[in-house]
Amino acid sequence: MLTHKFISRILALLAVGFLSSCITTTTGGFLVDTSDERATEDYVQLALGYFDADDMAGARRHVNNALDINARSSEAHMVLALIFQREGDVDLADENFRRSISLDRDNSRARNNYAALLFEQQRYRDAFEQLRRVANDTEYEGRAIAFENLGRAALRLNRESEAQDAFARALQLNSNLYVSAVELSLIYFEQQDFPRARSSYQSYLTIVEFYNVPHTPRALLAGIQIEGYYQNQKLVDDFALILSTLYQSSPEYQIYQRLSNAL
Numbered sequence: 001m002l003t004h005k006f007i008s009r010i011l012a013l014l015a016v017g018f019l020s021s022c023i024t025t026t027t028g029g030f031l032v033d034t035s036d037e038r039a040t041e042d043y044v045q046l047a048l049g050y051f052d053a054d055d056m057a058g059a060r061r062h063v064n065n066a067l068d069i070n071a072r073s074s075e076a077h078m079v080l081a082l083i084f085q086r087e088g089d090v091d092l093a094d095e096n097f098r099r100s101i102s103l104d105r106d107n108s109r110a111r112n113n114y115a116a117l118l119f120e121q122q123r124y125r126d127a128f129e130q131l132r133r134v135a136n137d138t139e140y141e142g143r144a145i146a147f148e149n150l151g152r153a154a155l156r157l158n159r160e161s162e163a164q165d166a167f168a169r170a171l172q173l174n175s176n177l178y179v180s181a182v183e184l185s186l187i188y189f190e191q192q193d194f195p196r197a198r199s200s201y202q203s204y205l206t207i208v209e210f211y212n213v214p215h216t217p218r219a220l221l222a223g224i225q226i227e228g229y230y231q232n233q234k235l236v237d238d239f240a241l242i243l244s245t246l247y248q249s250s251p252e253y254q255i256y257q258r259l260s261n262a263l
Contacts, residue, residue: 040070047079051086059083074104078113085117093117108133108140115149124156135166144173148180160187171203178207182219185226194229201226215242217252224256 043066050058060083066076081096097114100107111130118127131150134140151166164187167180181204188197201222208215215223220243227235240256247253 036069040066040073040076043069044073044075044079047076047083051079051082056083056087072103074100074107074110077103078107078110081110081117082113090117090121106137108137108146109142112140112142112146112149115153119149119153122156124153128153128157128159135169144170144177147173148177151180151183155183160190163187175203176207176211178204178211178213178219181207182216182222186218186222189222189226189229194226197226198230215239217243217247217250220247221252221256224259 043062047059047062047066050056050062059079063076063079063083066073067080070076077096077100081093081100084090084093084096094114094117097110097117100110101114104110112134115127115130115134118124118130128150131146131153134146135143135150137143137146140146147166147170151163151170154160154163154166164184167184167187170177170180171184181200185197185200185204188194188200204219205223207213208219220239223239224236224243227239243250243253243256
């Protein structure tokens with residue numbers, strides 16, 4: 001089924017034809033006097049539309065059209081990488097992400113998407129390096145999330161200080177990032193900075209309540225530990241009930257059981 005986002009992209013492309021005053025003939029849906037650069041961009045956008053609609057065949061057809069016009073299009077190789085990743089061809093996805101970045105070293109969107117693949121493969125050091133470049137791009141619209149993911153990669157590398165800095169920067173750019181808020185609370189708790197741990201966790205609770213976001217097992221365990229330190233038994237019991245009801249198979253539930261048995 002076509003999504004609203006996809007339909008909007010199609011209508012935007014059709015508008016190009018309606019606004020032109022020199023329409024004669026078309027080739028593949030585009031005006032013959034349209035520049036190669038514009039045609040490549042349009043095919044890439046069409047490919048993304050089909051990708052969003054989970055139509056990989058349509059996405060591949062249009063991205064190949066873009067590459068036929070410009071085989072050195074960084075954006076086209078990025079979309080092709082996303083298609084390969086969605087289809088499970090990880091090596092080909094990796095190859096095309098690297099090709100995309102080599103063609104445009106400043107393509108932060110390609111770097112960010114590549115980092116997601118690297119993180120999925122547990123290649124945390126490589127993901128960290130890509131995300132560090134993305135987070136330093138002040139023009140990148142997804143910079144706050146890039147900092148958050150940089151913090152997550154840093155945690156996997158046991159680089160707590162860098163993780164703390166990254167989560168703090170993420171929240172500075174976007175105060176609604178609840179993952180960064182809960183991760184900061186855990187870092188402060190580990191540092192035995194209990195007031196800041198609780199303050200950060202309260203920010204997390206405010207965000208998830210406002211956006212009606214379900215608690216993760218990690219966030220519930222954080223709440224049990226932090227509120228337990230402050231002897232807020234009601235919240236501890238509430239978090240423990242959710243954890244034991246919904247997430248009994250999680251590692252966090254096993255940790256909670258060990259903590260409970262140790263008391």
